Amino acid sequence: MFEKLQPAPADAILGLIAEHNNDPRADKVDLGVGVFRTAEGETPVLDVVKIAEQHLIDTQSSKAYIGTAGDASFNAAMQELTFANACDADRLVTIQAPGGSGSLRVAASLILRARPEATVWVSEPTWANHMPLLGGAGLTLKPYPYYDTARHVINVDQMLDALGQVATGDLVLLHACCHNPSGLDPSEEEWRAISDVIVERELVPFVDMAYQGFADSLDADAFVVRHLAERVPEMIVTNSCSKNFGLYRDRVGSLSILAADTTSRNTINTQVNNVVRTIYSVPPDHGAVVVSLILNDPELRAAWRLELAAMRGRLREMRVLLTDALKERAPDHDFSHLVRATGMFCFLGITADQVARLKKDYGVYMVDSSRINIAGITAHNVNYLADSIAAVL
Numbered sequence: 001m002f003e004k005l006q007p008a009p010a011d012a013i014l015g016l017i018a019e020h021n022n023d024p025r026a027d028k029v030d031l032g033v034g035v036f037r038t039a040e041g042e043t044p045v046l047d048v049v050k051i052a053e054q055h056l057i058d059t060q061s062s063k064a065y066i067g068t069a070g071d072a073s074f075n076a077a078m079q080e081l082t083f084a085n086a087c088d089a090d091r092l093v094t095i096q097a098p099g100g101s102g103s104l105r106v107a108a109s110l111i112l113r114a115r116p117e118a119t120v121w122v123s124e125p126t127w128a129n130h131m132p133l134l135g136g137a138g139l140t141l142k143p144y145p146y147y148d149t150a151r152h153v154i155n156v157d158q159m160l161d162a163l164g165q166v167a168t169g170d171l172v173l174l175h176a177c178c179h180n181p182s183g184l185d186p187s188e189e190e191w192r193a194i195s196d197v198i199v200e201r202e203l204v205p206f207v208d209m210a211y212q213g214f215a216d217s218l219d220a221d222a223f224v225v226r227h228l229a230e231r232v233p234e235m236i237v238t239n240s241c242s243k244n245f246g247l248y249r250d251r252v253g254s255l256s257i258l259a260a261d262t263t264s265r266n267t268i269n270t271q272v273n274n275v276v277r278t279i280y281s282v283p284p285d286h287g288a289v290v291v292s293l294i295l296n297d298p299e300l301r302a303a304w305r306l307e308l309a310a311m312r313g314r315l316r317e318m319r320v321l322l323t324d325a326l327k328e329r330a331p332d333h334d335f336s337h338l339v340r341a342t343g344m345f346c347f348l349g350i351t352a353d354q355v356a357r358l359k360k361d362y363g364v365y366m367v368d369s370s371r372i373n374i375a376g377i378t379a380h381n382v383n384y385l386a387d388s389i390a391a392v393l
């Protein structure tokens, strides 16, 4: 049965984890997969998560199945975190999902049931797994211009032009904040212009919010979601708690659908839960209950916000540190876009050959596109890293 199968290619991002782990060099640097790291290079469990987990262990009395939609208190808290009061809750469905990826996968099936002929327009470039995940589920995807690789800015005019040509009823996948891979997001004014086109063309926004709280603040990072929710009849939002709660391997996320009215909302609710049953039946519980405990307890929520702010602050500091170190070593190269970007990522702006040399000669790991995870930089490795980059320029 399996004799015709060829080996699958290594994943562009996750493949780097094993490569880096297997590298014996002591001074190797991991700027690959998007996980937060401390100044010591660790990805620790958040303090607030430890507290909530302890409470869960002490009080949980059953591990019986939970329904397809997951934990109701988690869903309500995620809905509030995402939309605040931007729209009428009677028009919203929110379900728990296994991480941002699981949420995207459920959304893909729902879109295929509702409008199989629709195209989903994705930014060029976008997260390396958007196309395989959504395309693999059966959706038709096409790119819209986003990042100008020569100038390291967003091509908002070209994006607006392209979206202005899109057929009514198609979907537009937007990154709510901390665009992955470029780290560059539209300003609020630009988001308003993008929303104008979406409203005029009657497109359906499909917003992926995997980094809420990593750019400016929980509220500022949700600007486009809330702005669109005030203006459009229908939209889809996927959330991940991997980064902002550090719950990567626990697979915690949510999917929200804004419906045109309450009747439609009730139908979508049955459909989306039916989709879940046909894919993974019920979502994993542990991480979502932890998030629910944190979001629904004022003290834990405040403590979480502080830990999140500290992660955000460290990312900003590391951007400045690397940019300054590169300025000293390569004054003829402009790396100023590193500090214009926010969140975990940005492009270094070097070629795939240079990326390969960094890996081979210096043990510096990043995605082939030269996307770097800023959290992999520390005060300890920044000089070695900048020396290595300068050496391959």
Ligand code: LMR
Residues within 6 Å of the ligand: 013, 014, 032, 033, 034, 035, 127, 129, 180
């Ligand atoms: C990333 O972009 O590195 C993260 O979102 C991890 C992943 O699953 O790709």
